[in-house]
Amino acid sequence: MTIQEKIQKLKREKNAIILAHNYQLPEVQDIADFVGDSLELARISAQVKEEVIIFCGVHFMAETASILAPNKKVILPDLFAGCPLANTITPEDVKSLKEKYKNYAIVAYVNTSAKVKAESDYICTSANAISVVEKIPEEKIIFIPDRNLGYYVSKHTKKEMIIWNGFCPTHQRILPQDIINLKEKYKDAKVVVHPECRKEVLDLADKIASTSGIIKFVKEDDGKRYIIGTEAGLLHRLRKENPEKEFYLASSLAVCPNMKKITLDKILTSLENLEPEVKVEESVREKALKPIERMLNL
Ligand code: 13P
Structure with a gap:
């Protein structure tokens, strides 16, 4: 067997x-x-x-x-x-934030421990972060722990946001120059990235989405080539489900050891x-x- x-x-x-x-x-x-x-x-x-x-x-x-x-x-x-990324914030950190900013809602990215979630008001994922922040009644928000996802959300909402300074080391290794180099080589390629990427990378993207959001976008899009700014594992599904399209990982360093x-x-x-x-x-x-x-x- x-x-x-x-x-x-x-x-x-x-x-x-x-x-x-x-x-x-x-x-x-x-x-x-x-x-x-x-x-x-x-x-x-x-x-x-x-x-x-x-x-x-x-x-x-x-x-x-x-x-x-x-x-x-x-x-x-x-x-x-x-x-x-989840390890950049503890439940004690969240308690201190709540003490300091009393009338703010805590919106926690799902990449947090259960104990941090227990201290939070709302959870979001990369697939729904903008819509969660938009739909909740509170106008003042503390967004934890990903600064890049926080930046992306803050660009798309009028709410007042304080953003924790955490980041994903795997996405952080994708540099704007990586995207620029690949774009020079594959001029017609679309740049599709995860919102955990650095903001300079997000600013170069044609599309920003969660991992399954990237898969959906590519499936429905009529393009042929894509520069993918996220963890290497996503390329497997992308290639399997779209054999006629070409995918280029933005950086060979975007591999999550965990x-x-x-x-x-x-x-x-x-x-x-x-x-x-x-x-x-x-x-x-x-x-x-x-x-x-x-x-x-x-
Ligand atoms: P997704 O919600 O897009 O699957 O992302 C999860 C994650 O941990 C990204 O690093």
């Missing part, structure tokens, strides 16, 4: 579903039941029928699944798959042992669920 066959067999025996983020290794995406962006994965986690969720992504994503599906066993095949920690071997072992589990403690879960539900209900 191949490792893929072993995983599929065990998955059925253990009544498990495999969810994978768009940045996962190609072979991990290929064995998953569903591949998507963080908003899609959150929505699916809330509706899963299977008893076990094998979550192929990073820690905060598995925590979000655990918050939304408390009766399921959420397994993250490598517990060290973290998110340096997303790449999930391998087929680790998925197999985690299905055999049903661990390591990510379980958000109930007192935190109750508080973190509210801002997530506000987002999902908007």
Whole structure:
């Protein structure tokens, strides 16, 4: 039996579903039941029928699944798959911000720990950040923790925003000069980037979207070539679903070492042992669920 066959067999025996983020290794995406962006994965986690969720992504994503599906066993095949962006802010930081800016709403990007979410008023993802900030009644907002997504949102709304100074090191490695060089080579290529990119990169883009938003844009667009400014894993789906189009990764350095920690071997072992589990403690879960539900209900 191949490792893929072993995983599929065990998955059925253990009544498990495999969810994978768009940045996962190609072979991990290929064995998953569903591949998507963080908003899609959150929505699916809330509706899963299977008893076990094998979550192929990073820690905060598995925590979000655990918050939304408390009766399921959420397994993250490598517990060290973290998110340096999420680690730029602690619940104590959020408490201090709330003390200092009393009449501001805290809008937290989903790339935050469950404890930070528990201190926040609303959650957003890159797919809905502008619409969440637009739709909420508050006019004064503290946006945490991604400064680039915050910049992008602030450009599209009239609300007053204080922005935390965090960033994703993987997206930060994509430089404006990378885009300019590729544009010189492929003059007709469209520049499509994730809002976690530096603002100088965002300013060069034809389209800014979440990972699944990028996939949707490319599918519906009538162009042939695309310069993609996000993590390398997205190129797998883009090429698979659009074999007639050409894709150029903006920088060969745009590889997230944490997303790449999930391998087929680790998925197999985690299905055999049903661990390591990510379980958000109930007192935190109750508080973190509210801002997530506000987002999902908007
Ligand atoms: P998406 O919401 O676009 O999937 O992005 C998640 C993420 O962590 C980007 O670094």
